[in-house]
Amino acid sequence: MSGIIEVDNLTFGYTSETVILKDMCFSVRPGTFVAIAGPNGAGKSTLLNLMCRALTPNSGTIRIDTAAIESYNTKALASKVAVVRQELVPAFGFSVMETILMARTPYYGSTGFETRHDREIANDALEATDTARFAYRPLTSLSSGERQRVFIARALAQNSPIMLLDEPTSFLDLKHQVGIYDLLKTAQVEKGKTIVAVTHDINLATQYCDEILLLGADGGYHIGKTKAVLSAEKVKEIFDVNVFAGEIGPEKFFVPLGKFANDKRKMNKESGNI
Amino acid sequence: MEQLLTAKRLILRIGLALAVLAAVMFVCSLVGTETVSLKAVLTGPGTQAAPNPDYEIFIRIRLPRIILAGLVGAALACAGVVFQVLLRNPLADPYILGISSGAGLGAIIAVISGFNWTLWGRSPIAVFAFAGALGTVWLVWFIGRLTGKFHVTGLLLAGVVVNAFFSALMMFLTSIAKSDQVYATIFWLMGNMREGDFLVLWIAAGCVGGGIVALFYIGPQLNALSFGADDARSMGVNVARTRTIAFGIAAAITAVAVSLSGLIGFVGLVVPHGVRLVFGPDHRQLLPMSGIAGAIFLVIADTLARIIVAPAQLPVGVVTAIVGGPFFLIILVKYSRKVSWLK
Numbered sequence: 001m002s003g004i005i006e007v008d009n010l011t012f013g014y015t016s017e018t019v020i021l022k023d024m025c026f027s028v029r030p031g032t033f034v035a036i037a038g039p040n041g042a043g044k045s046t047l048l049n050l051m052c053r054a055l056t057p058n059s060g061t062i063r064i065d066t067a068a069i070e071s072y073n074t075k076a077l078a079s080k081v082a083v084v085r086q087e088l089v090p091a092f093g094f095s096v097m098e099t100i101l102m103a104r105t106p107y108y109g110s111t112g113f114e115t116r117h118d119r120e121i122a123n124d125a126l127e128a129t130d131t132a133r134f135a136y137r138p139l140t141s142l143s144s145g146e147r148q149r150v151f152i153a154r155a156l157a158q159n160s161p162i163m164l165l166d167e168p169t170s171f172l173d174l175k176h177q178v179g180i181y182d183l184l185k186t187a188q189v190e191k192g193k194t195i196v197a198v199t200h201d202i203n204l205a206t207q208y209c210d211e212i213l214l215l216g217a218d219g220g221y222h223i224g225k226t227k228a229v230l231s232a233e234k235v236k237e238i239f240d241v242n243v244f245a246g247e248i249g250p251e252k253f254f255v256p257l258g259k260f261a262n263d264k265r266k267m268n269k270e271s272g273n274i
Numbered sequence: 275m276e277q278l279l280t281a282k283r284l285i286l287r288i289g290l291a292l293a294v295l296a297a298v299m300f301v302c303s304l305v306g307t308e309t310v311s312l313k314a315v316l317t318g319p320g321t322q323a324a325p326n327p328d329y330e331i332f333i334r335i336r337l338p339r340i341i342l343a344g345l346v347g348a349a350l351a352c353a354g355v356v357f358q359v360l361l362r363n364p365l366a367d368p369y370i371l372g373i374s375s376g377a378g379l380g381a382i383i384a385v386i387s388g389f390n391w392t393l394w395g396r397s398p399i400a401v402f403a404f405a406g407a408l409g410t411v412w413l414v415w416f417i418g419r420l421t422g423k424f425h426v427t428g429l430l431l432a433g434v435v436v437n438a439f440f441s442a443l444m445m446f447l448t449s450i451a452k453s454d455q456v457y458a459t460i461f462w463l464m465g466n467m468r469e470g471d472f473l474v475l476w477i478a479a480g481c482v483g484g485g486i487v488a489l490f491y492i493g494p495q496l497n498a499l500s501f502g503a504d505d506a507r508s509m510g511v512n513v514a515r516t517r518t519i520a521f522g523i524a525a526a527i528t529a530v531a532v533s534l535s536g537l538i539g540f541v542g543l544v545v546p547h548g549v550r551l552v553f554g555p556d557h558r559q560l561l562p563m564s565g566i567a568g569a570i571f572l573v574i575a576d577t578l579a580r581i582i583v584a585p586a587q588l589p590v591g592v593v594t595a596i597v598g599g600p601f602f603l604i605i606l607v608k609y610s611r612k613v614s615w616l617k
Contacts, residue, residue: 054504078510085505092359092500092555097278102501105494106510112491112558113281158509 002066003027004162004194005051010060012043012050020046022219024060028211030161033188033195035205035226038215039239044198045086047215048164051196052083064162075106082155084148084165093138096150100125103157125153129183145176152183156191163187165197169204177201181208206230206252214238227252279556287559291566298570299344302577303336307584310336339467341475342534343576343590344569346467347541349482349531351549351568352489352561354542356524359496359557360517361426367543368528371414371433373407375440377532380406382447382459399462404533410436411525465538465591467576478530485527486565492516493558500555540594541568544602551605571598 005028013019020043028034036044049055051062053069062069064080072080082103094102103125104118114122126132129149139147148168155163165184169177185208187193199205205212205226212226216238222229232245235254242257255261304310310332319333320326353368361370380402387398414432421428448456489496495516498506503513531538545568546560553559572590575597579588 052508054507074507074512075510078508081508083505083508092550094497094500094555098497098554098556099501101278102494102498103509105498108494111281112493113279119278154509 002029003063004030004065005196006061006063006066007051008061008063010050010062011058012046012055013058014046016058019058020219021050021215024221026213026223028194028196030194031188031192032210033185033208034197035202035209035212036196036198036215037200037202037205037212037238038221039217042215042217044215045166047213048083048166048196048198052081052164053077054083078106078158078160080160081162081164082158082160084151084155084163084168086166086170093140095136095138096131096142096153097122097126097135099139099150100131100154100157103154121157121159122153125157128156128187129153144171145173145179148172148176148180149183152180152187156187161192162194162196165195167198167200169199169201177204184208202230202235203253206254230254279554279559284559284562287553288562288566291563295344295566295570295573298573299340302573303332303340305577306331306336306580338472338475339576340573341479343467343572345475345478345482346531346535346538347545347568347570347572348486348565349527349568350538350542351545351564351571352486353524353528353531355546355557355560355564356489356496356520357542358546359500360520360524361430362500362502363426363430364547365543367539368524368531369437369537369539369542371429371525372410372437372440373525373528373532374537375437375444376410376413377403377407377529378459378463378537379440379444379447380404380409381462381536382444382451385455385459385462386447386451399458400533403462403536404529407529407532408525410440411521411529415521461589462536464589465536465594467535467579467590474534478534481530482527485523486561489520489523489561490558492519493556493561496520496557497555536589536591538572538591538594540591540598541572544598545571548602548605 003026007024007026010021010024011019012021020041024047036047038044046055050057051064051069053072056070064072064077069077100122101114101118104114104121107118108114123132126135129152131146131149131153134142134146139150142150148171152163152165152168155165163184168184169180172180181204184195184197188195197209202212209226211224212229213221213223214229214234215221217240222234222238230252232243232254235241235243235245239256244255244257244261246253246255304312308327308331310328314326314328315332317326317329319329350368354366357366357368357370358364360366363370381399383406384398384402414429414436417432417436418425418429421432448459451459495506495511498509498511499513499516506516507513528542546564549560549564549567553563572594575593576590578597579590579593582588582593
């Protein structure tokens with residue numbers, strides 16, 4: 001097993017009584033796009049925070065590129081793992097370019113200024129994320145979708161092999177959701193990045209992600225090829241909701257069925273329940 | 275590329291700002307109750323029997339006072355910048371974590387005890403105020419750490435409570451003090467520039483100048499910290515080290531400023547905001563420019579304090595608030611149309 005991220009017997013709880021992640025073992029191969037999905041409170045963001053050392057596990061180990069995560073210093077870890085958190089609001093009005101250049105902070109050296117090399121990296125990130133046209137606007141004047149692209153650009157400018165994202169599309173409309181996933185997929189395919197994204201959208205995950213880690217509320221989990229793991233039964237088990245699973249061509253999709261869903265009423269009527 | 279901060283552009287701007295500061299200091303040194311002739315000053319100190327009054331006033335009274343005002347203004351403005359970014363709170367100023375009440379308590383203890391010794395030419399008030407200021411910051415920092423790993427809310431609450439507690443102690447001591455002691459304390463609390471001797475000024479200048487240069491070098495890290503500790507860390511910034519350095523330096527230069535001039539409000543809150551509105555939030559530029567702007571601001575305010583009700587003098591803290599308030603509002607209205615993050 002040669003994963004770029006290897007998680008071994010990982011256990012974590014915010015207090016000793018409530019353990020939310022228990023004995024997890026999995027490995028992420030280099031260059032794969034992995035989704036982490038599951039109900040609220042299952043520990044998706046927690047797992048992401050453990051993988052970037054914002055949290056320390058109660059027991060078990062996490063290895064990044066074969067070395068234990070604790071063995072890295074801050075700068076070395078940042079050269080391996082970049083993180084895009086949810087809806088960041090900076091305290092002051094930095095511009096897009098200034099924000100992206102911050103990814104280069106550890107490399108500034110004694111002058112306190114970025115080198116031409118740092119600027120080239122930042123410019124590449126601007127191009128890759130289609131943010132160059134508002135490079136000198138303040139971050140706060142952008143829409144959520146634009147801002148999310150800027151933070152992805154900043155993560156790209158860290159030049160790390162691994163990118164972790166916490167619900168990168170949660171506040172975005174359909175077009176911007178797809179746009180962000182296209183962007184991530186491009187980074188995976190063209191730059192060989194390993195991407196791990198927490199998401200609520202299992203439909204986007206089936207389209208874009210190679211593998212999925214489904215975290216259950218009870219600490220159980222499933223990991224594997226996205227299309228193999230996701231089935232109507234698995235989704236019902238993990239999310240505790242009925243779904244309609246369909247296929248159109250090669251795409252698989254899931255529609256949650258609530259009490260008033262049309263299908264459900266129809267199905268119930270046919271079986272004579274209403 | 276047009277709008278990015280480069281080393282060349284920064285040096286140019288700092289140079290220009292320093293030139294403005296020098297010009298302001300020069301003009302202010304000529305203004306006052308006594309008209310001083312520059313020509314007469316240049317003739318030298320005169321003899322023991324017939325001292326040159328122009329020289330005496332200019333070199334021994336005006337110059338040290340103007341240098342002191344510049345130093346205190348620079349220290350308070352830079353400390354304000356640092357506290358605003360560390361606490362990620364635009365309302366933060368150098369006194370937010372209780373430095374003011376700690377220094378005030380130290381000062382009033384010195385006054386009430388009736389100490390009359392001097393240390394390096396400073397009265398015990400200054401020494402006690404310095405110790406009180408640093409002691410309070412350490413206490414707040416320590417309590418803040420007990421509430422968790424640098425929890426901003428914990429730190430702020432600890433600051434507020436320690437501030438309230440020490441203020442109450444101060445009021446208690448004031449109410450049992452004799453009336454002349456009370457007057458001395460109140461005058462100190464309002465903040466004012468007294469003429470120090472040059473040795474003290476050079477030591478203070480070394481502390482403040484060195485502190486600002488050191489802060490400049492952690493400017494990029496402070497920029498990253500504007501996005502919060504987790505984010506800065508995942509960009510590879512050593513957050514604990516940056517915070518400790520920034521916090522230590524800001525507390526130290528504030529304590530120096532407070533012990534030299536008492537409590538001068540407003541500079542540390544308003545100058546950083548004004549400079550940020552005009553020049554943007556990059557700390558590599560914000561710190562030196564705030565330092566210079568703070569110095570200019572306080573030199574002018576102190577000159578006004580000397581001349582408005584001459585031959586009497588106003589406490590400079592009164593002037594900073596009266597002049598600084600409207601001035602800041604003008605900047606706020608003028609520039610916030612361009613700066614969307616204020617809305």
